[in-house]
Amino acid sequence: MHDDYWTAPHVFNDMKEYDYNMYRKLQYASLILFKGDLNYRKLMGEVCWNPLTPFQKALQGFHPAPIIAVRTVKSDLISGMPKPKKSKKKKKKKKGKGDRLAEITEADPKWMETGNYGVIQYCKKKEKLKKAVKPCKDFMDDCQGYWCPPNKEQYS
Numbered sequence: 001m002h003d004d005y006w007t008a009p010h011v012f013n014d015m016k017e018y019d020y021n022m023y024r025k026l027q028y029a030s031l032i033l034f035k036g037d038l039n040y041r042k043l044m045g046e047v048c049w050n051p052l053t054p055f056q057k058a059l060q061g062f063h064p065a066p067i068i069a070v071r072t073v074k075s076d077l078i079s080g081m082p083k084p085k086k087s088k089k090k091k092k093k094k095k096g097k098g099d100r101l102a103e104i105t106e107a108d109p110k111w112m113e114t115g116n117y118g119v120i121q122y123c124k125k126k127e128k129l130k131k132a133v134k135p136c137k138d139f140m141d142d143c144q145g146y147w148c149p150p151n152k153e154q155y156s
């Protein structure tokens with residue numbers, strides 16, 4: 001979807017405030033696929049989260065539609081990382097994803113900057129489309145139902 005917002009200096013959880021109509025248009029999507037490190041940083045609000053913070057929480061209310069983020073990790077900011085398994089019997093414990101992450105971090109402390117690793121993350125949360133509080137400034141009466149399905153509530 002073409003829009004100036006993608007290249008504006010705003011993180012995505014600010015979209016409702018700076019471009020209400022853009023957020024609303026995205027709410028008609030079944031799924032939004034974000035690609036790349038820069039978009040991932042904007043999804044995270046450029047916040048250096050504890051990496052164990054759930055991906056959904058790090059989106060800080062940006063839920064126009066379910067989201068998939070596909071990202072080559074190139075900057076020191078991430079969320080949704082798995083915890084290592086806790087077990088007193090270290091030798092017997094089965095390794096989980098969190099243990100693999102701990103191994104990677106130990107072997108390559110700069111793993112988040114090399115671009116050698118990637119993540120694909122999913123958040124199913126979707127904010128319910130509310131009755132419009134402002135008219136659609138992009139289409140108004142000329143709406144052809146191309147971007148937005150013909151929808152009376154847009155003009156109420």
Ligand SMILES: O=P(O)(O)OC[C@@]1(O)O[C@H](CO)[C@@H](O)[C@@H]1O
Pocket residue numbers: 035036037038039071072074075
């Ligand atoms: O993964 P890719 O497609 O090579 O790069 C994705 C990207 O977001 O990462 C850089 C920021 O780290 C940007 O310059 C670039 O657009």
